[in-house]
């Protein structure tokens with residue numbers, strides 16, 4: 001706030017101090033990390049943005065940042081570190097498997113696949129196999145045109161994720177394993193479907 005917090009009416013009929021005003025606080029655009037993307041288009045007080053890395057890169061640092069009253073973002077801008085897995089998939093259909101499938105995947109994996117279809121289509125995912133270490137190794141499905149929508153997370157050995165259809169023309173799938181114990185992993189197909 002700029003101006004006087006308390007103003008008193010004086011005998012001359014004029015208020016003391018100056019009229020307060022509240023300028024809109026903006027933290028400014030922090031940009032996207034190199035080899036990454038920024039979700040969220042407002043940078044004012046209480047806005048939250050999400051920082052993400054492209055396939056073949058791993059996010060190191062803060063996934064989300066929020067604009068504070070002092071005009072500073074929480075946390076620090078993350079970086080995207082190269083990995084040895086994941087890719088962009090742009091064809092009308094395809095199949096994705098975890099590393100080494102059907103043998104076990106590796107420890108400490110961070111793999112992202114992005115499926116993109118024409119703008120008037122959606123991406124449908126159908127899982128054929130799914131086994132990951134319960135509570136430790138996770139598969140995440142991102143509906144990337146809806147950054148505000150919670151990510152769907154799957155893990156375990158007893159069920160297969162249900163089919164998923166994106167709301168836009170892009171979907172991302174990410175697999176993250178911890179440093180010990182592995183399973184067979186997963187296999188899914190994707191294809192473009194009409195809106």
Ligand SMILES: [Ca+2]
Pocket residue numbers: 133136137177178179180181182
């Ligand atoms: Ca594990």
